[in-house]
Amino acid sequence: MNKNYFEIKRAGINTTFQDQGRNNLCHIGIPFSGAMDNRNFQISNKLVGNEVNFPTIEFAYQGPLLKYFGENINFAITGDVKFIIRKKNNAIEGNCYQSFTLENGDELDIISTNKSVYGYLAVSGEFDVNYQWSSCSVNTKANIGANDGKKIEDGQKTYISNINKNLSNKKLNYINTKIENIRVIQGTNFDYFSDEGKKIFFEKEFVISKLSDRMGMRLEGPKIENIVDTNIKSEGLLKGVIQVPADGNPIIMLSDHGTIGGYPKIGVVISADYDKLVQLTPGSKIKFKKVELADAETLFKLYDLETQNLISQI
Amino acid sequence: MIKNISNLGDAALYCDFGSEVNKEINSKVIRYFKSIQKENIDGINNLTPSYNKLIISFDLRKKNFQTIKKLIENLNITNDDELETNRIKIPVCCDENFSLDIKRLEEKLQITRDKIYEKFFGKEFFCYMTGFIAGMPFLGDLENELQAKRLETPRVKVPKGSVGLTEQFANVYTFESPGGWNIIGNTPQVIFDSTKEKNPNLINPGDVVTFEQITKDQYYNNNE
Numbered sequence: 349m350n351k352n353y354f355e356i357k358r359a360g361i362n363t364t365f366q367d368q369g370r371n372n373l374c375h376i377g378i379p380f381s382g383a384m385d386n387r388n389f390q391i392s393n394k395l396v397g398n399e400v401n402f403p404t405i406e407f408a409y410q411g412p413l414l415k416y417f418g419e420n421i422n423f424a425i426t427g428d429v430k431f432i433i434r435k436k437n438n439a440i441e442g443n444c445y446q447s448f449t450l451e452n453g454d455e456l457d458i459i460s461t462n463k464s465v466y467g468y469l470a471v472s473g474e475f476d477v478n479y480q481w482s483s484c485s486v487n488t489k490a491n492i493g494a495n496d497g498k499k500i501e502d503g504q505k506t507y508i509s510n511i512n513k514n515l516s517n518k519k520l521n522y523i524n525t526k527i528e529n530i531r532v533i534q535g536t537n538f539d540y541f542s543d544e545g546k547k548i549f550f551e552k553e554f555v556i557s558k559l560s561d562r563m564g565m566r567l568e569g570p571k572i573e574n575i576v577d578t579n580i581k582s583e584g585l586l587k588g589v590i591q592v593p594a595d596g597n598p599i600i601m602l603s604d605h606g607t608i609g610g611y612p613k614i615g616v617v618i619s620a621d622y623d624k625l626v627q628l629t630p631g632s633k634i635k636f637k638k639v640e641l642a643d644a645e646t647l648f649k650l651y652d653l654e655t656q657n658l659i660s661q662i
Numbered sequence: 663m664i665k666n667i668s669n670l671g672d673a674a675l676y677c678d679f680g681s682e683v684n685k686e687i688n689s690k691v692i693r694y695f696k697s698i699q700k701e702n703i704d705g706i707n708n709l710t711p712s713y714n715k716l717i718i719s720f721d722l723r724k725k726n727f728q729t730i731k732k733l734i735e736n737l738n739i740t741n742d743d744e745l746e747t748n749r750i751k752i753p754v755c756c757d758e759n760f761s762l763d764i765k766r767l768e769e770k771l772q773i774t775r776d777k778i779y780e781k782f783f784g785k786e787f788f789c790y791m792t793g794f795i796a797g798m799p800f801l802g803d804l805e806n807e808l809q810a811k812r813l814e815t816p817r818v819k820v821p822k823g824s825v826g827l828t829e830q831f832a833n834v835y836t837f838e839s840p841g842g843w844n845i846i847g848n849t850p851q852v853i854f855d856s857t858k859e860k861n862p863n864l865i866n867p868g869d870v871v872t873f874e875q876i877t878k879d880q881y882y883n884n885n886e
Binding site: 645652 | 668669670671672673674676681683695707708709710711712713714715716717719722723726727791792793794795796797798800836837839854856859862863866867
C-alpha cells in the first residue's frame with residue numbers, strides 16, 4: 349500500500365525513533381524518553397518543513413545506512429555528523445543543517461558522529477510508526493513506542509507516508525558548540541558529603557566513562573566521600589539528577605533513566621545545559637559549576653530563546 | 663502535611679513528607695499525588711510519589727519553582743476515605759527453576775524454605791509505589807524474620823516475573839532487568855501491559871496485594 353520506504357542496510361549502534369517524549373507516566377515507572385538533544389531534534393524537523401515534534405531517527409556514534417525507494421523526498425541531518433549520499437553515478441558528502449533530496453534507489457550512509465554522540469535524521473513526510481501515550485519515542489527497556497519498542501535492526505524496512513509536495517531545500521548556519529563546564533544546582537542530599545567531597549565536586553575534573561547510554565552517564569574522577577549514608581530511601585529521579593553511589597563516582601541520569609533510585613543526589617544539571625551535556629563523548633573531561641535557581645531559570649530562558657530563534661530562521 | 667518543599671534542580675519540586683517508611687506517611691504522599699493528578703495543572707510534566715517523598719516536575723517554558731510551589735500549597739487535598747484501594751491476588755510458582763535465591767535466604771535468615779513461604783503467602787502487602795522499571799510494585803511490609811539484604815553482587819539479568827524480597831519489601835520484576843533482590847519465585851501474571859494506555863499497571867500505589875502459591879502445572883496453564 350505504502351510505496352515509500354527506507355531499507356535499513358546497516359542499523360548502526362543505537363538507532364531509535366524519537367520525538368518529544370512522553371509525560372505523566374513517571375509514577376508507573378515510565379520515564380520521559382524522547383530525543384536526547386532536543387534542540388537538534390527540533391531543527392532537523394524544521395529543515396524538512398515538518399512540525400518540530402515529528403518522529404525522527406536518532407542515532408549514536410555510528411549511524412544507519414539506508415537505501416531509499418519511492419517518490420522524491422527531502423531529508424536533513426543535524427548534530428555533527430559525517431554522511432554520504434550515493435546516487436547512481438556519483439556520491440557526495442553531505443552537510444548537517446541543510447536539506448537534500450533523495451530519489452528512488454539513492455543510498456544515505458550515515459557514517460559517524462564527529463566528537464559528539466547523537467545525530468538526528470528527519471524526512472519531509474511522516475515515518476509510519478505507532479504511538480503510545482502520544483509519543484513514538486522508543487523505550488527499549490519496557491518495549492514502548494515505535495518499532496515495538498526496539499532499536500532499528502539490520503534488514504528491516506521503514507515506511508514513510510504523506511510526503512510534502514514542496515521539496516525546496518533549506519539551510520541553517522549553525523555549528524554545534526561544545527561545553528566543558530556543566531552548570532548544576534545543589535542536590536537534595538548535598539549535605540551527605542564531606543566538605544572535601546563537596547569541594548572536589550565543584551573544583552575537580554571528571555571523565556565521562558564508556559558506561560554511558562540513554563539511561564545514564566557514569567563519571568570517573570576523584571572519589572566523593574559520603575559521611576551520612578550511601579543509600580537513601582528510594583525516591584523519584586529525573587533527567588539531569590546526579591547520584592553518587594557508595595563507590596564515590598557520580599552518575600548523571602539521562603532521558604531513559606529508571607524512575608526511582610536510592611543513591612544520594614549531590615546535584616542536578618540545569619535545563620539549559622542538558623542538550624550539550626548528552627553530546628559529550630566518553631573520555632571527555634568536564635567540570636561542574638554551581639549556580640543558583642534564579643540564574644538557572646534565566647539561563648534556560650536564554651537557551652530556549654536561542655533555540656526558537658534558530659528554528660524561526662529556517 | 664508536607665514537611666518541606668524545596669527545588670530539585672530548576673524544573674522540579676521536592677516535597678518531603680518525613681524520613682520514615684510507613685503506611686501513614688506513604689498514604690499522605692499518595693493522597694497528594696492523586697489530588698494533584700486530578701487538577702490536571704498545565705505545565706506539570708510528571709509526578710513521582712515514593713515512600714515519603716513526592717517529586718513534581720514541570721515545563722520550565724510554562725512554569726517555575728515559585729508558581730508551582732504556590733499552586734501546591736493552596737491545593738485542596740483529598741480525604742483518606744476517598745482513596746480507592748484494589749485488592750489483587752498474584753499467583754507465584756516457587757519451583758526450583760524460579761526460586762533463585764531461596765537457599766541464600768535459608769542461610770541468611772536461618773529458617774527453612776517452608777517457613778519462608780508460610781510467612782510470605784496469604785499475607786496482605788501494601789503497595790507503597792511503582793517504578794524503577796515500568797510497573798514494578800514496591801510492596802510492604804515483610805515480617806522481621808523475612809528481612810534480608812540485597813545480593814552482594816546484583817544479577818545482570820533478573821528474569822521477567824521474578825518475585826523478590828529485600829529488607830522490609832517485596833516486588834515483582836515486570837521486565838527482565840538488572841537487580842539485586844532475593845528471588846523466591848515467579849509469576850505468570852502480566853503486571854504491566856503497555857497496550858492498556860489508561861491503566862497499564864495491575865498494581866498501583868495504595869493497593870493491597872496477596873501472593874498465592876501455585877504449582878508448576880498451574881504456572882504453565884495460567885490463562886489470564
